[in-house]
Amino acid sequence: MGTTQLAPVPVPEPKYLHLRTVLSQALDSEFSVGEILPNERELAARFGVARATLRQALEQLELEGRLQRRRGVGTTVAPPRVGVAVGAPGDAWPGAADDGWEPLDSAPAVPPASVADTLGTDREEAVHTVRRSRVSHGQPVAAEVLYVPRTSVPGLSAIDAPTGPARARAVLRALNTLEPGHRENAVELGSAHVDDARELDRLPGAPVLIVTTRWVTGDRTAALSVATYRADTCRLTFGEAGDVRIHHGPTASHAS
C-alpha cells in the first residue's frame, strides 16, 4: 500500500522533463498568450537539445494546457483553461432553461449496444437521439449525443417533425415535464471522433474528456448523455462556485 513511497530512490530527471520546466518558465517570462513560438529547429538550437527531446517537452506542455498546436499556424501560447460547469445545481433535466446547451438535431436511431444496456432498451430498438452543442466564452467546448428511450417521453409521437432542431427541442421539452430524478456523472479520457473533432475545431484523435451523464428516475435510466469536451481549453468544474484554477506544475518539495 505505497509504503515504499516513503523513501523513494532518487531517479535522475529525464532531459525532456527538465526542458519542460525551463520552457514553462520561458513561457511565463518571455511570451504572451496567443504568441507563436519559434519553430522547432530554432527552439532546439536555443536550448541545446535534440529535436526529439524538444518534441516530448512540447507534447507535455500541450497536455497541460500551456501550449496549443494549430494547423497552419504553429505552436502558440495557450490562454488559461476555462472552467466549464458540469452538473449544474438542482439535478435538472437536460434542456432546462440556461443549461448552456444548444439543440442542433434529433432523429430516431439504434444506439450502441452499451448505451442500450444502460437504458434498458432492446439492442435493436431505436431511441430518440438529440445532438447538442455547448459554447462557452464564444468558443465551442463540447459536443453531445443525448439518448432518450421512447418510453421516457410517450407523449412525443403526436408531434409532426420526425427529425431536425424543432424535434430536438420537442424531445427536451417532453423530458422537462417529467418528475425530477437524480443525476450521475462520470469523466474519462477519450479521443475525438471525426464528427466531434469537426464540431470542436480539433484534429481527429486529439485527447478529449468524455462526460457521461445518467438521469435516473426510480430505478430506471430516463436519459443518457455522452458529451465530448475539449481537453485543451476546458477545466470541468463540479460543485457550487466551482472555479478553482491551479497551475499544475511540479509540487512543492518536501523537507523530509
Add this chain to the structure above:
Amino acid sequence: MGTTQLAPVPVPEPKYLHLRTVLSQALDSEFSVGEILPNERELAARFGVARATLRQALEQLELEGRLQRRRGVGTTVAPPRVGVAVGAPGDAWPGAADDGWEPLDSAPAVPPASVADTLGTDREEAVHTVRRSRVSHGQPVAAEVLYVPRTSVPGLSAIDAPTGPARARAVLRALNTLEPGHRENAVELGSAHVDDARELDRLPGAPVLIVTTRWVTGDRTAALSVATYRADTCRLTFGEAGDVRIHHGPTASHAS
C-alpha cells in the same frame, strides 16, 4: 452557433480512424483482456497498412482505454476502466473515515504561487503538505498533494513529529475537528510528473486526469488538494451511485 452542423459536408474518414474501428472489433471478437497483441510489424501486415497508420490507431485505442502499453511487455488488451468515486457524499473533510486515501507523508513546504494565491497565504509562507495515495481494486489509481494553511489547524503545533506519516495523520485529524464546509472539484487533463509517474506505475509524461478540490469554510479555502489520477484505468464518477459505464465508440448514425 453550430447551425452549419445540420448538413455537414461529408469528409472522407482518415485511414487510421477506419483502422481504429476494425481493430476495436477485432479486440472484441478475437482477444481477451490482458492478452498481448502481435507486434506492430505483424499487425501492419495483417491489416495492410503502414506502420505509421497502425501506430496512430493504437494511440487512439490507448487514449480510449482499450489498450495498454507496458514497458517490457508490449501492448495488451486493457480491462474495462474502473469507476472511482470523486466527491464522496456529505462534503466530508479529507481524511474522514473510509475516504479511500492512505496518508504517506507530511512536511511543511512553500507551495507553488498559484496554490498560495488560492489559499490566501503569502507566497513565501510554508503550509502543511500531506502526500496521500489512493488504491482501488488493488491498484494504485491516484497520488495527491494536500495543502493545508497553518491557520486552518492552529492546534497542530503542539504535536511532536514535524514530518512523516504520523504527522500526516495528525494534520488530517486536526482538519476533521473543524466545522464542515463545502467542497468544489475541477477535473482537467494533465501529464504525469516524475513523482506521480513512479507512484502510479506510469511513464513520466503519460496523460493523467488532475482533480483539484477546494474545501471552503465561510469565505476562505481551508484546504486544497491536487490529485493525479491514472487516465488509462480510471473513470471518475460524481454523484451517488455513479458507476455509469459506456463504451465510447462512434455514435449512432442519424437518419436525417
